[in-house]
Amino acid sequence: MLDLKNKHVFITGGSAGLGLAIAKVAVARGAHVCLVARRQGPLDAAVADLKTTAPNAAQQIIAEPADCAVTSDMERAFASAVTRIGLPPFLIVANAGASVPKGFLDLTPQDFQWQMNVNYMSAVNASHIGLRAILEGARRAGTTAEGRIALVSSVAGLIGFSGYAAYSPTKAAIISLGQCLRHEVLGGAARNVKIHVFLPGSMDTPGFEQEQKVKPELTKQLEKDDPILSPDECAVHFFNGVDKGHFQITTTFTGELLRCAGRMHAPANTFLDYFKALMALIGLLFWRRTELDPFAEKYPMIPDSRAAVGAVDEEHAPLAEESKDK
Ligand SMILES: NC(=O)C1=CN([C@@H]2O[C@H](COP(=O)(O)OP(=O)(O)OC[C@H]3O[C@@H](n4cnc5c(N)ncnc54)[C@H](OP(=O)(O)O)[C@@H]3O)[C@@H](O)[C@H]2O)C=CC1
Ligand SMILES: CCCCCCCCCCCCCCCC(=O)[C@@H](N)CO
Known part of the structure; x- marks a missing residue:
C-alpha cells in the first residue's frame, strides 16, 4: 500500500464528487490534504467534514480556491499549499472537470472550447505546475523527487x-x-514519480446529476450497460490501482474491456490484459451490432425536422444568417 502518512495530497475538484471521495481516503490514510475548487462555500464544508474524520489531529486539511483551467490561479494554489502544509506535493490528483452532453449540432463553438479548457487545460496545469513543485521540493531537501x-x-x-x-x-x-508524461519521467530527476490515468465509468455525483438533465436519450441508452458506481466505490478502485502502480485504472468490467481494447501503446497492467483485449474484440463486435449503431437509428440525434425545407435554426446557423445579409 502506498504510504500517504504525513504526505501532501493535492486534489483538484476536491470539494465534491470523486475528488471529495478520494480526499476522504487520503485523510483516512493520514495524509495532509489540499482541496482545490472554484467555490469557497463547498470547499469550507468539505474541509470541515474531512477534519472530523482525520485519525490524527496534526493532519492539515486545507482549501485553495482556484479555477484549475487558469494557469496563474493554479500557480498560486500550488505555491500557497506548499507553504501552508510545509511539504511539496506527493500525490497530485488532477480531477477537476465537467461535462455537458449534447448533440453535435446543439453544441456551440464555445461549448467545445469550454470543455477543452475545464478538462484538458486543468489537467495540464495540475501536472505541469505540480511536477515542477515536486522537483523543486526535492531539490531544496537534497533528496530524490518522489511522488x-x-x-x-x-x-x-x-x-x-x-x-x-x-x-x-x-x-x-x-x-x-x-x-507522454509517463514516458518523460521514466529516467532522470523524476524517475521516482509515477503517472496514473484514471478511467471511471458513470459515477453518482453532483456533476452526474446535472448532466443527466440534458443528456440525449441515445447517450443514456448506450450507457445503460455500464453500472453507475458511487464516488466512494470509485475511490477504492482508484487507490487499488495506485497502490499496485497501474498506469491506467478503471472502475467497471466494461471499463476494463474498453481499456484493454483501446490501450494502444500504453503498457499492460497485468498479463491478463491480453486476454481481456481478446474478449473485448469479440464482445464489442456484438455490442456494436446490437446497440451502438442500431440505437443511433432508433434514437436519432439529428431529427429529420432539422433538415426540413425552410427550417432555420436561429442560434446555430451562422451561415444561414450571413447569406440573409447578402
Ligand atoms: N460523474 C461521472 O459519471 C464521471 C466523471 N468523470 C470525471 O471525474 C471528474 C470528477 O467528476 P465529478 O465528481 O462527477 O464532478 P462534480 O461536478 O460532481 O464535482 C466537480 C468538482 O470539481 C470542481 N471544479 C469544477 N470545475 C472546476 C474548475 N474549473 N476549477 C476548479 N475546480 C473545478 C467543483 O467545484 P467548483 O464547481 O466549486 O469549482 C467540484 O469540486 C471529472 O473530471 C469528470 O469528468 C469521469 C467519468 C465519469
Ligand atoms: C462487451 C462490451 C460491451 C461494451 C459496452 C460499452 C458500454 C459503454 C459504456 C460507456 C459508459 C460511459 C461513461 C462515461 C462517463 C462520463 O465520463 C460521463 N458521465 C461524464 O459526462
Missing part, C-alpha cells in the same frame, strides 16, 4: 459516441498526455 500524478480521464475518453462530441476528445487528450 505520483494521477490524471482523471474517463471511459468516454476511450470510446466516443453520440452526446460526447465536446467531452470525449478532452478526455482522450488527457489519456494521450498521460502517455
